[in-house]
Amino acid sequence: MKFAIQVNEGPYQHQASDTAFQFAKAAIENGHEIFRVFFYHDGVNNASRFTLPPQDDRHVVNNWASLDIKNAEGEPELVVCVAAALRRGMLDESEASKNSIEGNNLHPAFRISGLGQLIEAGIQCDRLVVFGD
């Protein structure tokens, strides 16, 4: 089955992102396709490459990155909503330079794009599964 996943909560404060990750991992291991993971609301904070949990805790961001979900063109399909991201200070190189801000915090396994990507995923996939509170 072809799945899209939406993650609506940030890492650590809520378990939604962990549960979504476990779901995605299990789906892939069982031969299903994860077409796209879309990060919305505080979910955009799952993409910060500055995330440094204590060593005995799971690393939510690296967990997502380890799934290596990409499309046929080799682009990451871990997609962060641009409006939600900019509002919360989650920037890639391009958004940072567009806004004359030095530095950026988006992990390279993720990419920033628009909400249309969420709707497209809903249309393309057999199931869109929403993880939040």
Place this chain on the structure above:
Amino acid sequence: MATKKFMYLNRRSSFGTVYAIESLEVVLIAAAFEQDVSLAFMDDGVYQIVEGQETDGIGMKNFSKTFHALGDYDINKLYVSKESLEERGLSESDLMPLVYEDEDDDWEEKPSVKVVTNDELKAIMSEQDVCLSF
């Protein structure tokens, strides 16, 4: 592109968390994809379409007026839980008079809001292809 039935389920009030406004942002973007869109309001979500919201005192953007634009985007199925209204001492007359122009009926202005029981809402939800919960 295939047409699917999309439902946006709103369960939280307008303010206090960001879910309501960011849900509305998804709905507006989704309008461009020409899908069969409906919205449902239940639990505290019914507060989102209460008439006469005033935000000057809390420094938040009053986005409630945006709901009036939905009709122009062919989004005219807004279901409101009867039980959720009653639990909060609200009735249909407390809600914004949201309307759309029916192109199949000489552009007559018709109400977009429909108060339904939770059982009816359950049946409508089970018909959906995609249900996004906010």
